[in-house]
Amino acid sequence: MTEWLDDDPEGYATEDALVSTQGPRVRPPLYVAPATDARFNTVRPSLTPIACWRLNEALFDFDSSLLRPGVRTSAPRFAALLRANEGSLAAVFGHADASGFDDYNRALSVRRAQALYGMLTRDVALWEKLYAEPLGNDRWGTRAVQMMLGALLDPSADPEEPYYAGEPSGIEDGPTIAVVRRFQADRGLTTDGDAGPKTRAELFAAYMDAVCVDAAGQPFSMKPDEFVGRGEDPMGKGAHQGCSEFNPVLVISRADQQKYDSGAAPRAERDARNAPNRRAMVFLFHGGIPVTASAWPCPRADEGSSACRELFWPDGDQRRRPGPKGREYRNDHNTMACTWYDRFARFSPCEGRTYTQITVTLRNRWAELIENAPYRLQAAGRSRVGRAPDGVTTITVPGIPERCLVEWGRAEDPGMDEMDGPPPFRLELYVNYDIGTIEEQARKRLHNIGYPDTDPLDAAVRAFQWDIGLSATGTLDEPTHLALVVAHGTLATPVASLDEADRG
Known part of the structure; x- marks a missing residue:
């Protein structure tokens, strides 16, 4: 039995990404008043993430939505989470730091969420939109072409090497045109050296397949109906959204902010300290919780930051502003302005501690x-x-x-x-023990109560059925599964859930 508390001495992830499951959140008993014919009580489970994938600032270019090749390192672990939580629904959230204006940061965070969503769903058209419609410094351009060609192997090279070698410069020079021509030739495209829309469509698809892979190195993808909203909204409401700088995990002190604003301390130092806030998150939620696109409170990509403010805590602006001391979300949960995001993010190991x-x-x-x-x-x-x-x-x-x-x-x-x-x-x-398919969960529960997982599942089920007086068929039918859940719970001592006040 596990109980999730809001502390973690390991702190925020310092790697490029963090992939994590979240065990069952133990809840206290529900006390419901009697109902009449005219009135009735409704008990509805809250939206609680069961797993998460956090892409830290290092996986995006600074002030950009361009998704770097390093995503390939953590993608296999996220693929394993998807397999273990079949039927779950995903939602992608983009975040920015407090530099700049709300509306710009809102648009940038949306674009980061769209870049990640586009990769997962192989939505090449969405990436083309990000490329063709720059936002401020978020201009993919030649740098994106070079970076992606640097992640793809040139089959004509012996031994195979990336099409583009070296650090992307963003300059369309002779070597860049040459490698674009080689890529075009390998894909059966016109070899003019110009990375136009047709070439980019092939390049984006190849790059997505190269970096979004499972543990076997094979490409994996998701369908729009595997996200919140189930693909109902053409603008991706529920599936991907940007939180601007409204939900930071770190807020520096007022004195430090004044140093950076006055130029007494270098801006690069401020940017480095704010790095934990520049992130993209994928949450997985139980698919059995009915959440429609129309009921999802986060605004669409084109609705602006004012729609986000409708979800703020009464003191939302104060929560995200610098105060006398620096604050971290993992310690006191008073840095996020949005009530909706705050309420489920605090129970995620990717955001809280x-x-x-x-x-x-x-x-x-x-x-x-x-x-x-x-x-x-x-x-x-x-x-x-x-x-x-x-x-x-x-x-x-x-x-x-x-x-x-x-x-x-x-x-x-x-x-x-x-x-x-x-x-x-x-x-x-x-x-x-309650992560994975019904069969995987059953095997774990059986093992925990004395039926080793080294035995075949049907043999362990048969032994369990015999011991509790059920017909020993070896089939994991519904009565057996329910009896196993009860037996496993009976043999464990539940941990009482902490009140919100106790969680600190």
Whole structure:
């Protein structure tokens, strides 16, 4: 059983990207008043992300929506998340820092979201729009052509090398024209050396396939109906949106801001400090939550920043402004102006800070709690050793571990560090046991309650059915699945959900 807390000593990701699952958010019981024929109560689950992909500032050119080749490093992990969460719905959010005007930052953040959405859906036309309609300094131009050709291998070279070598200059010089001609020849295009619309369409598609790949190096993509709104809105409402600088994860102090504004400190230093705010996010939500494009509160790409302000907290502008001290979202959650984004982003390990609290019950072979059991519990590089007076122990670790190792003994056994030989009981538990397909979840739950995942699934199911008195068919039917969920929950001690006030 896991409980998500809003702290993480690891801090914000310093790598180019962060890909993460989010375990189940444990909630308190719901107390609902009686209903009459004329009135009824409705319980609706809140929108909570189950996984996320954060692309940090390094994957975009500064003040640009141009998506750099480094995205290829983290794309395979996102592909694995998609497979593990089949049926989920995605939403892409672009963010900018506080430099410049709201409307410009809003447009830039939208373009970053569109660039990422376009790559995932192979929407070449959307990329052509970004290329053909520059915004301020966000001009793809020759630099984009060079960068993409630098990520593609030239099949005519021996050995194969990128079409374009070196750092993109943005200058359409002789070598650039030559490599464009080679690319055109390989694609059956007119070899005029001009990267016009037809050449760009081929280039964009090839580049997307080269950087958006799974763990096997094979291209993967998504369909518009796999995003919030299910492709209903031609402007992509729900699927992709820009948050401008309205939802920063870091706000510098007022004194530091004044130093940068006055020129007492270099602008480059300010830009470096604000780097965590320049990001693009993909959230995955449970597909069973009905969210239509018309009901999605975030405005369309062409609706301007005023529509975002309608979603602000009453003190939204104050939250994102510099104050006496610098503030970080992971610490106090008072930097984001938008109520909608803030309410679900705080439970995401890609935006807030996260601890996982793991609670384990120590039982004998008859599923009885062992009071005063010696134990060792290890997860995410942390270890806890001791005795559990009531047979229950916990460990809190940073991040999101997939598994934890539990070793324990009988009450009469010596402590774990004093035992001669291995402990009587040892089991590596799945923490995220409700992630993946029904079969994958069942295998994890069965393993956690004593039916090893080394056994074939049908054999483990058959043994479980026999033990609880069901017909031992080995088929994971609905009664068996429900019984397994109940049994797994019964053998674990739930962790009470913290109130919002306790979350800090």
